[in-house]
Amino acid sequence: MRVMRTLMRWLLPVILLCSFCSVAFWIFISNNNVIPHPASRIPQKASNTQSCKACKDSVIIGKALGNYSNSWKKHEANYKRFRLLLNEKCHAVSKAVVTQNNTPLGSNVVYDGERRKPLQVTQALYNILAKEQPFGNATWESCAVVGNGGVLANSSCGEEINSAQFVIRCNLPPLDDRYEKDVGNKTNLVTANPSILHEKYSGLMERRRPFVESLHSYGQALLLLPAFSYGHNTPVSLRAFYTLEDFGREGPLPIFLNPEYLRKLTKFWREQGLNSVRPSTGLIMASLALEICTNVHLYGFWPFGKHPNDSRPITNHYYDNRESKKNVHSMPSEFEQLLKLHKQGVVHIHLGECQPAHR
Numbered sequence: 001m002r003v004m005r006t007l008m009r010w011l012l013p014v015i016l017l018c019s020f021c022s023v024a025f026w027i028f029i030s031n032n033n034v035i036p037h038p039a040s041r042i043p044q045k046a047s048n049t050q051s052c053k054a055c056k057d058s059v060i061i062g063k064a065l066g067n068y069s070n071s072w073k074k075h076e077a078n079y080k081r082f083r084l085l086l087n088e089k090c091h092a093v094s095k096a097v098v099t100q101n102n103t104p105l106g107s108n109v110v111y112d113g114e115r116r117k118p119l120q121v122t123q124a125l126y127n128i129l130a131k132e133q134p135f136g137n138a139t140w141e142s143c144a145v146v147g148n149g150g151v152l153a154n155s156s157c158g159e160e161i162n163s164a165q166f167v168i169r170c171n172l173p174p175l176d177d178r179y180e181k182d183v184g185n186k187t188n189l190v191t192a193n194p195s196i197l198h199e200k201y202s203g204l205m206e207r208r209r210p211f212v213e214s215l216h217s218y219g220q221a222l223l224l225l226p227a228f229s230y231g232h233n234t235p236v237s238l239r240a241f242y243t244l245e246d247f248g249r250e251g252p253l254p255i256f257l258n259p260e261y262l263r264k265l266t267k268f269w270r271e272q273g274l275n276s277v278r279p280s281t282g283l284i285m286a287s288l289a290l291e292i293c294t295n296v297h298l299y300g301f302w303p304f305g306k307h308p309n310d311s312r313p314i315t316n317h318y319y320d321n322r323e324s325k326k327n328v329h330s331m332p333s334e335f336e337q338l339l340k341l342h343k344q345g346v347v348h349i350h351l352g353e354c355q356p357a358h359r
């Protein structure tokens, strides 16, 4: 007991420091979420001091729009080719989630961002892993991956998003009445980065009911936790798991993102020419969707501070204007990749307003 206490006294500051770093990191990741970020080079507010940045912004937006077409048509062969490639290299269906199948008792989970300190799968950890892949053999006819970009505000896309068979959302976005018209309220999978668990729910070290209650809006969705990116992400993610378990099995079903899948995905996108440390949550979800869905629709993916249609200034997220703290992505290069796929008829990026009862 005494040893534990002394250990804790020494460890606590270290842990706090680590979790602080992880928060900072995940803020970066989550802000990169979806919005494959522009921030550092492209100012969010074009009216800022340096008008030259603003004109650069316009040029990039112009180029991007040049590659965008509203009248999208799926190109079956391109889609199949890309999907097959992803399938060969990443195999989301068997790898995306840590399961008892792909992660046996006694094996090691190798952290994505901390390779040298693997986590051994104890009986306790093993017991809470999903028994099998939640995606099984399922191929959904249509999937909507909803990014949190400000481009969704006033888009009236809610109905269209709800009409998808499988709806994926990123980082516990708000879905209340204020936003339902624009983003819908159906959710089949939602991600929760450790940063948001720290920011909004005190890292689940205090009252946990607010967390559980706020998850009601996602119904029975899968709650995807990137628990094994860094060692310090694990405890808070496990607390999320246990909280949901303790409060009854009515809410979302927590599952853990597989760091091995993340590594494969990072390599895959590097080979496609993406020069970033690792894909954002938005790109990870889009990649997952490409393997498990026949038709992939992306909403809220638009990494610029101006609306594509009429150049009106838009906020960073559809629900707030929080800027990313720091950013190593110098260009919205993820968006460029997705735009390429849009152009090739592989994924359908939706910008601008949706027509009512569109599909």
Ligand SMILES: *[C@@H]1O[C@H](CO)[C@@H](O)[C@H](O)[C@H]1NC(C)=O
Pocket (backbone or CB within 6 Å): 060, 063, 064, 066, 067, 335, 336, 339, 340
């Ligand atoms: C648009 O497409 C052209 C040619 O395919 C490419 O060179 C350019 O980088 C693309 N621009 C953007 C912003 O995606």
Ligand SMILES: *[C@@H]1O[C@H](CO)[C@@H](O)[C@H](O)[C@H]1NC(C)=O
Pocket (backbone or CB within 6 Å): 132, 136, 137
């Ligand atoms: C997937 O399909 C194969 C063959 O059709 C079947 O043997 C297997 O049980 C299925 N797995 C799941 C998880 O549905």
Ligand SMILES: *[C@@H]1O[C@H](CO)[C@@H](O)[C@H](O)[C@H]1NC(C)=O
Pocket (backbone or CB within 6 Å): 150, 153, 154, 312, 313, 314, 315
């Ligand atoms: C959305 O519409 C409301 C009401 O018309 C307006 O006040 C708000 O600025 C709009 N938001 C965006 C991001 O365009």
Ligand SMILES: *[C@@H]1O[C@H](CO)[C@@H](O)[C@H](O)[C@H]1NC(C)=O
Pocket (backbone or CB within 6 Å): 185, 186, 187, 217, 218, 219
């Ligand atoms: C979505 O909203 C509709 C109408 O407001 C409601 O009937 C439905 O239960 C909601 N669905 C979810 C998953 O919250």
Ligand SMILES: *[C@@H]1O[C@H](CO)[C@@H](O)[C@H](O)[C@H]1NC(C)=O
Pocket (backbone or CB within 6 Å): 309, 310, 351, 352, 353, 354
């Ligand atoms: C684009 O803007 C024009 C007016 O500038 C408006 O009439 C139109 O509905 C908008 N379209 C979309 C898709 O946002």
